[in-house]
Amino acid sequence: MRYSGLAVGLFGGVLALCGSAIPANMPPPADPNAGAKLVSHNGCMGCHGAKFQGGLGPKLFGIEHKLAPGQISDFIKHPRAPMPDFGFTDAQINDVVAYLSNLDGGTSGAPVITLDPSTPKDHAKITVRFTGATPEHVTVRVSMQMGTTSHHSESDLHPTKDAHVRQGDVRFLMGGAWVLTLIYDDKHVDMPLNVAGGM
Ligand code: HEC
Known part of the structure; x- marks a missing residue:
């Protein structure tokens, strides 16, 4: 355990860390609501189960504990048969990943x-x-x-x-x-x- 008795400006330092600006070239944040629409319109539940608890395809509920976001999006981009390739754009895949990763409260x-x-x-x-x-x-x-x-x-x-x-x-x-x-x-x-x- 590190201990220090005198640390004026401690909270100022914390605020400075949190306040960093978002660079202008950042992609827009993923939208889980848009992801929900894509998922329901494309019949993911038909294979992954009504509550995403698994069926023909594996359980997707809680997938964020098993796979990193990049791994989930890679899989949707390059699926293995019988899972079809839905031809989503990168932004759409990010939305779908955000939705799937929050089914159980997410991270x-x-x-x-x-x-x-x-x-x-x-x-x-x-x-x-x-x-x-x-x-x-x-x-x-x-x-x-x-x-x-x-x-x-x-x-x-x-x-x-x-x-x-x-x-x-x-x-x-x-x-x-x-x-x-x-x-x-x-x-x-x-x-x-x-x-x-x-x-
Ligand atoms: C025709 C059935 C089918 C449909 C429809 C389907 N999937 Fe799948 N999906 C599968 C199967 C089967 C696998 C497992 C493939 C493998 O690992 O070889 C899979 C795997 C996955 C995985 C990787 C899961 C893991 O634990 O490795 C993700 C993520 C996924 N599907 C998302 C989706 C999404 C999102 C949709 C809808 C847009 C969808 N799937 C629609 C059958 C389907």
């Missing part, structure tokens, strides 16, 4: 954070369950602002037997109002936290 759902004990005194065990694909690196930071000083410490969460769950330990220097921040991919998820303190 964008907020992770569920549990602390044990829920009102910690000086440390707690943290369990984070991801609803979709689980990021490889998850870091947890706890911080507390005191006037112009902020205390913070950071540690990496480790994998568990459950592929969707990451665990670790967090320590608090003193009681008071802390903020727990989960950092993964390019996301920062904040959770306010009351620490009982009293050592």
